[in-house]
Structure formats: C-alpha cells, structure tokens
Amino acid sequence: MDIKESIKMAKLASTDLASSSGEDRNDALRKVANALRSGCDAVFAANKLDVEAARAENLSDSVIKRLKFDEHKLEGVLDGISQLIQLPDPIGKKLLSRELDKDLCLYRLSCPIGVLGVIFEARPDALVQISTLCIKSGNCAVLKGGSETARTNKALFELITGALKESRLPSNCLLQIEERSQVKELLSCSGDIDLIIPRGSNSFVQYIMANTTIPVMGHADGVCHIYVSSHADKQMALDITLDAKTQYTSVCNAVETILIDKKIANDFIPAFYKQMTDAHVTLHGNREFADTLKALCPDSECILMDDSEYHKEYLDYECSVKLVDSLDEAVKHINTFGSHHSDCIITKDNDEAERFMNTVDSANVMYNCSTRFSDGYRYGFGAEVGISTSKLHARGPVGLEGLMTYKYKLYGSGQKVADYVNGTRKFHFKDL
C-alpha cells in the first residue's frame, strides 16, 4: 500500500480513535512503555549503527549527543509516558453547557484534531514523545524523523506499533515515513491530514509552509530581542543578555538582537562589550552603534550591518546590537524585524514593562528574565510538540492542549427552526 492510501486509511481510523475511551488510550500507553522496556536491546543496537554512521560522516559532537539513545534516554521517555498516563483525559471536556430551550441542550466538547503530520529532527526520544502525545490526545499521526537516526526510529516505531496491535486502539493510527521523497506526498494529502507540525531549520519550515495547503503549526525563525531600558539594573542586564545569547546558541529562543537605550549607552556598552567578547560573541551593528562603540572602546571590533539587516537569525556566537531612543522605538523595531517568538525588556520600571509586554506582538514576552525560558518544559507543560508563532489556535509552547479542537453537540427532541422564527417557541439560553 502506498503512503497516500495508508494516510486515507488512517483518516478513516481517526474517528474510531477519537471515540476510544481514556482507559483504552492509557492502556495502550502502558503497553507501549512495556514494549520499549522489553525490546530496548534492539533499539540500542540500531542506535549504535546510527551513531557509528554519524561519526563516519564527521557530524559534530553536539549532534551525535542528540542522536544517541541509551539507557538514560530510555528512562527519560518512560518517565514521560508515566506522566502522560497520570494526566486527565483531554477528550470530551465540557467547554460549554447551555440549555437553549426545554430539551434542547448545546455542549462544546473537546475532541482530537484528527490526523497530524509531524516532521521532526534526528532525535529518537522525540519520536516516542510525539507518538505518545498523539495516543493520549486521540490523534492519528504520520511521523517523519531525521534520517540520521533512521535505524533507531525504525526499531522504536516497530515496538510502538507492535504494542498498539495488542491494544484496543486502531493499529494503523500511527504511520511512519522513512524516505524524504515521501514528505512531498504527505504535504499533498489535504483532506486527509488536518495539521502539519514541522520542526527544524528556518529554511526547512519555510519550505513546508510554502508547499502545502494543509494548515501548518510551528515557527520558522526565532529572531528574539532584549531591550535594555534606561531604567535597567545594569548587572541584571549583563547577566540576562549573556544567558540568552550563550547558554545554548543554536535554539530558537536564544536572543539575536540587543536593543540598548541611548540614555545608558555610555555606561552600559563598555561592560557589555567586554562580557560579550570574553564569551567569544561577535557583535554586529549599524553605523550609529559601530561609531558609538568605537568612541567608547577604541580597540573594539564590530561587524558593520545595514539597518535593513536586523532580521538576521545567527543561531551562533554572534549578535546584532542597535541603539534606540525610547521604549516606543524598541517596540516598533521588534514588531517590524522580529519573528513574534520571545522578546524581553530589562527595566526596574513596572509601568514601562507593562507597556512593553502589551505592545510587543509576540507569543512570549518577558520581563527581567532570559528569553531562553520560553519552552514547554520550563513553563511546566510537560512534553511539547513545538513552539507556535501563529496567532491562531495554539500560540507559544504547544503541549497536549494544542492538539485538541472542539465540536458542538446539540441534543434535541424534535425541534424545528421554523417554530422559533414564527414565534411559536422562544430560546431561553440558560448555562448549565
């Protein structure tokens, strides 16, 4: 069966999965956990081959660390599954209960979205996390993991689907795509796939968004800002900019542009410059910043950039810097050049902070703390499927809740609209 046909079958199975009981889904999760525990040797063996191949291709140590799936990572995903089992059933939550008239009752009930297409980086633990989030939320899914862990993914997926066959859920509710060429087919399955969740590089996500009519949830880039206000605590501003830039540079919530209020430039810039060069961060700035820096620190270096280039995402030990006249200019800059992901103000003035947080049009706005906090785990959401910069549906870190939609159920006893139009009957709208 080709992949499009399989996806069509999964779509049909999705209604059965959506009406499965929470106990059946938890039971399937327990079976998945048991299968992973008892079959882990096959996974470790497959992973060893993936890691050896990655070494042969000279992939960096940090990438290889992510590819690895060992006893420690297994414990992590098993722990995640136990937590998922504890969570209340997300299906069938009553979001609204209203009597419209006698024996005519309206309910808004949470239900799964349907069939998800999730494309994610080479991280075997992500495959388990996403599969189990989908099982808990009652969503079918088509999974495509990074090819560097193809062998590990295959071994994990076999254990998971083997466990599903022993459960009362439709066994074809999870599908795996192994070939990159099949991604194009996946993107063409509008009508059968309800939502695509791509994770990965900016260019990859933009490719996905441009090549499908299926709704896409996620974010392409993370051009995050810190605005150091004239009312900032200097040491706090230094600490937070350093953390946001260097604690982990290759992630979407690392800061890329620092906006410094002109009123504190003379005091702040020399210490800031010293800290950033000590941490091996290269600064980029427009003519105004470069000249100011030169005047304050004659031996300094800064790569000159054009005012139109401030949307750059470095994901590295590099950082754009700009001087601004005011909070309003900072907000305007962020709303124009940013990616609506995570943006921060450092200030001692609460009113100023409130104005910044209300007018910056981003999924996450921070006050006196690092942009690196915008993350499902750090927000206490448990596992996350990604971070959304869209304003529709889920915004910010997306967990279980973002995989749900709702439907209206109207229970009647023979009511016709004609009677309400001609006045024979009247609505009385009473929330239950």
Added chain:
Amino acid sequence: MDIKESIKMAKLASTDLASSSGEDRNDALRKVANALRSGCDAVFAANKLDVEAARAENLSDSVIKRLKFDEHKLEGVLDGISQLIQLPDPIGKKLLSRELDKDLCLYRLSCPIGVLGVIFEARPDALVQISTLCIKSGNCAVLKGGSETARTNKALFELITGALKESRLPSNCLLQIEERSQVKELLSCSGDIDLIIPRGSNSFVQYIMANTTIPVMGHADGVCHIYVSSHADKQMALDITLDAKTQYTSVCNAVETILIDKKIANDFIPAFYKQMTDAHVTLHGNREFADTLKALCPDSECILMDDSEYHKEYLDYECSVKLVDSLDEAVKHINTFGSHHSDCIITKDNDEAERFMNTVDSANVMYNCSTRFSDGYRYGFGAEVGISTSKLHARGPVGLEGLMTYKYKLYGSGQKVADYVNGTRKFHFKDL
C-alpha cells in the same frame, strides 16, 4: 495613501488598540451608537439610492430585503451595540497563572489577533456588527462589503470613523475598501493582516482561500446531512427533514443530503416523498434509491445522480437522497462527502446517537433537531462573524471569543536559564 500603506499604518496602530482600556473601547462604542442615531438620515438617503439601483437591475425581492437599511434595522444594530457594551472586556483575561519559581511568574493572557480583513455580503447591518465586534475585541479591521450597498456602506463607515476620531482609540483602526480590485491587494498583505474572514458564496470563499497566504477563517460550502436511523421516530424525521430543507434554502446550514436506513425504507420513503413533493422539493438519488422509490411510489420522479456526485450543495428546493445499510455507512458517507459543517441523526436510541456524534467529524453534530440551529444567534453567542469549518482556532459559529488569541507574559527578577540547567535553581510549578 494607497491601501497597502494604510494597512501598514493600521498594523502599527494595532498595538495601541490592543493596549487600550476596556472603558475606552466601550466609550468608543457609545460614540459610534450616538453617531449612527444622529446621522441616520444620511444613511437612509444613501440606502434609498442603493435600493433603487438594485430594483433597476432587477435583483430579487429577497436580496433587496437584505440590502435595505431602515429604522427597524438601525434599532437592531443599536441594540447589538448596547449588548456588546455590557459584555465583559475580552482583553487581558488570565487563562493561566503559574509560579515557575520564586519571583518568576507566568501568565497566559487573552489579547486581540491584530488586524483582520473581513469581506462580507451586501448587508449594511453586517458592516456595523463587524465594526463594533472589532472595536470591542481590540482588533483593527479592513472591511469590504458587497458592492450593491456601496453608498450605504460609505455613509455608515463615515459615521463610525467620525465617532472614532472623537474617542481615545487610534482613528485609523478601521479601514474600508470600496473597490473590488483592492481585494487582491488586501490578500497580498501577509505580515500586516493576521486573519481574513470571508463570507459569501462557495466559489468566492474558495477564491479567497486559494489566493492568499494569510490564514483564512470561515467555510466554503455547507453540505449538511440528516441520517434517518432505523430507530427514528417517523413523524419527527419527517418534520425535521422538512424544516432543515425548506425553512430557508439558501443558507449554509440547510440540509442537502438525506441518508435513509434501508431497514425503514419501505415505511419511510412514501411519506417522505409525498411531503417533499408537496413542498416543491426535487429529489436526486443514485440508481439504488431511484429504483426503490419507483417500486414504492410508481408515479414518483427523481433525478438520477452518480454515487460520486453526493457532495452537491443545492441551496435551493432540491435534495440528494441515499439509502445506507448502517450507522457506520452513514458516518463514512458524511465524513467523505460532507463539508464538516452541520450533520444530524434522527433516532430514539441514545447510544446510537452518541456514536454518531462522536464519529462524525463536523463542527456541529445534532441529535433529533434541525441542522438549521447551527448559528451564533441560536447558540446564544450574540453577534457572529461567521461559521468556521476549520479545526484550528475557532470551530462552528464564531463570536467575540474567536477574534482573540493569547500571549504568554513571564515576569522575572533576573533569572537565567543556566542556573536551572546546572541545578543551582529548580522550578516548582505552582498554579496561582
């Protein structure tokens, strides 16, 4: 200033509107109501010209009824504005409050989506409803109404923006487009417009969806079904199918296909056929239905259709009919040929009804009542901007709530992620 430039300015103004107080927005609504009351003569005069032009073009009476804006419709929209003012402020609702660690607090707060593009049919009252919903919800909007009421729209819009100039809200938060050619420019404003809401014919909405990368909320077609189960109350099934088909044929929640369980065909079809022909409804059916009908009612007429044509939307006194073997076949038919809008089961069996409502993948599922009930007014939502068949963001009838998104605000006191990664500090996640 051309329209793209004006939209860019509205985008910049949207952050001010988003941070305006509920009292300022209610005050603006009061000023709009006063302006409409005191300036109504100009609107009535403009409307008279629109109606005369429509008569000269031989538009139908039902269309002209919709174009008309008189004292009665004015009272209706003024009543709507008073109700909007009474509603609680939708901005800044705390949807989550959580202490992540000491002096590190996370809030999820409702906020406006930003700038909406709303394209709607020739109904002057819709212009007022949409404008005032946008003011209440703090969204900027670009409005394009049907050209048949261009003069009335212009007069209404002048009064509304005149009132906004007297208020504390940005006066350019509402824009109007008068030329159809400008719609194309509107659709190209991704980045400045956050959401397009199109209302109108199937082909019009499909054109919009195919010609923009901006998210679109709404529905193209309404292929609604009623499944008459073998456990249906016969008279109730007759009453509800008649109401759903004929109470108002040109609307999206009118029924287009009746699925009849084979087990009751002999008893149900003759009465159903007589009722529908008495109401001047033409039936369409596949070979199986046509043969069954002929056998039961030798003088009957039915237009033969192919099994692949069951996605037809008539919006008229016409109806597709099909025989099905079971509830499962009915559900599969609806999920395959339907438009995920509003679908109903008639049965006396609660379990069967529950299975139908859980497995039919539609925004609105009904049990023993007319599909015509799926409507913001009848659900008690007050004014609606449309009905969404999307599963993301808002689904079903969309009121004020569907015009909101949320943002995460994180209030810190100098926290860095590095401390939580190296174990110096730990999250304690305490919901406030």
